[in-house]
Amino acid sequence: MPKRHSTLAAASTLLVATLAAPAFAHTGVGITGGLLSGLEHPITGLDHVIAMVAVGLWGAFLGRPAIWILPVVFPLVMAFGGALGVLAVPLPYVEAGIGLSGLLLGLAVAFAAKPPIYVSAIIVGVFAIFHGHAHGAELPEAANPFSYALGFVVATGLLHIAGIAFGYLARWPLGKMAVRAGGGAIALAGLGFLTGVL
Amino acid sequence: MRLWLLAACLVALPEHAFAHAAGPGMEGFFIGLWHPYTSAAAILAMTGWGLVLSADYARLQHNLLVYIPACALGLFLPALGMVVLPDVPLLAFAMLAGIATATAYRFPATAYRLAAAIVGLFLGVQSAPDSGPLGATIVTGLGSVVGVSAILFYIGGGLDWLRTRIERQWFPVAVRIAGSWITATSILLAALELRPIR
Numbered sequence: 001m002p003k004r005h006s007t008l009a010a011a012s013t014l015l016v017a018t019l020a021a022p023a024f025a026h027t028g029v030g031i032t033g034g035l036l037s038g039l040e041h042p043i044t045g046l047d048h049v050i051a052m053v054a055v056g057l058w059g060a061f062l063g064r065p066a067i068w069i070l071p072v073v074f075p076l077v078m079a080f081g082g083a084l085g086v087l088a089v090p091l092p093y094v095e096a097g098i099g100l101s102g103l104l105l106g107l108a109v110a111f112a113a114k115p116p117i118y119v120s121a122i123i124v125g126v127f128a129i130f131h132g133h134a135h136g137a138e139l140p141e142a143a144n145p146f147s148y149a150l151g152f153v154v155a156t157g158l159l160h161i162a163g164i165a166f167g168y169l170a171r172w173p174l175g176k177m178a179v180r181a182g183g184g185a186i187a188l189a190g191l192g193f194l195t196g197v198l
Numbered sequence: 199m200r201l202w203l204l205a206a207c208l209v210a211l212p213e214h215a216f217a218h219a220a221g222p223g224m225e226g227f228f229i230g231l232w233h234p235y236t237s238a239a240a241i242l243a244m245t246g247w248g249l250v251l252s253a254d255y256a257r258l259q260h261n262l263l264v265y266i267p268a269c270a271l272g273l274f275l276p277a278l279g280m281v282v283l284p285d286v287p288l289l290a291f292a293m294l295a296g297i298a299t300a301t302a303y304r305f306p307a308t309a310y311r312l313a314a315a316i317v318g319l320f321l322g323v324q325s326a327p328d329s330g331p332l333g334a335t336i337v338t339g340l341g342s343v344v345g346v347s348a349i350l351f352y353i354g355g356g357l358d359w360l361r362t363r364i365e366r367q368w369f370p371v372a373v374r375i376a377g378s379w380i381t382a383t384s385i386l387l388a389a390l391e392l393r394p395i396r
Contacts, residue, residue, distance in 0.1 A: 068371040072300050072378040079382035083389035136389070146238030149386035153379045 034144030038151025047193045054105035056163020071160040077125040078132035085136025097130030102190025109183025230341025239288035246295030246380045248353025255358035265314040272322020273339045284324040292384040299377025
């Protein structure tokens with residue numbers, strides 16, 4: 001390595017070294033506690049996870065503009081459902097709606113359903129209300145509300161992105177089969193939650 | 199290799215830097231600077247507004263000429279005896295700004311000026327300094343004005359700059375999704391603000 005590059009590398013490293021601070025690894029309280037609680041809430045329920053991944057999967061399968069419309073619609077409507085849950089507005093058959101979301105969205109991917117964009121947005125929106133209501137009703141009293149809400153929304157978005165990433169495999173023939181098989185697995189899991197088997 | 203090991207050891211050594219402000223009374227400026235960032239509603243409103251400006255920063259940045267004076271005016275309203283609770287209006291603004299970003303809708307110029315005035319006014323109210331010596335109050339208020347403006351330059355101008363550098367299809371999609379997250383978080387926080395105390 002030329003001498004000036006090694007000098008620059010050493011100087012940069014020393015500069016970075018002066019920027020470091022001690023790590024206080026308490027995560028259970030305050031802003032970090034709320035953020036972590038919010039981040040983990042959507043991913044601790046498999047019924048939520050499969051539906052949110054299925055939204056990303058279906059969006060990737062449908063292509064543009066669904067690939068971004070569905071991950072935009074879901075958190076928006078989910079937050080509305082969350083608001084209903086926070087305000088203790090009763091919503092019937094929440095758990096059934098969540099189970100049904102996994103089943104129907106999984107089937108949509110498994111059968112490569114390609115309805116008009118507004119139809120897919122409406123389907124996703126309807127199910128988002130049930131998911132949001134469940135999250136909102138379970139909001140812990142002690143959490144920092146801002147960081148909890150932010151963590152919960154971000155975690156949902158990241159699950160969609162995971163589904164989209166998997167859904168990109170559909171551009172190849174084998175990948176398409178894998179994606180549709182994944183949709184089938186999601187549908188089976190959704191059926192399990194709906195019937196109480198899972 | 200030994201240089202890198204030395205740098206890695208140095209990373210563990212730094213301590214907090216307790217920085218005293220350079221001049222007397224400047225602590226108030228920094229208190230004012232950070233004050234807007236202590237409110238979740240203000241953070242969401244400023245971030246949402248920054249995202250809106252980033253859509254066409256070159257054309258929309260002149261709205262800051264309305265925004266900054268509106269903020270300065272808002273700082274004085276509580277001192278005049280006007281009681282305004284800014285959190286819910288700020289959350290409502292953040293919701294609308296997020297939706298505008300998610301839909302990439304372009305409003306008439308008058309709408310942006312009106313939005314700048316409204317959000318600036320409420321952010322000013324939210325950041326109003328406590329009563330005290332006039333000089334200190336002015337310095338703190340000045341810090342607040344800088345605080346609510348700086349984030350717009352970073353978000354609005356920064357995203358606009360990135361847009362010219364990152365010529366990828368996912369970049370505008372990511373901005374839309376960020377807008378939807380702002381709206382979703384704002385909806386949840388508004389519900390928490392409005393829920394009856396249990």
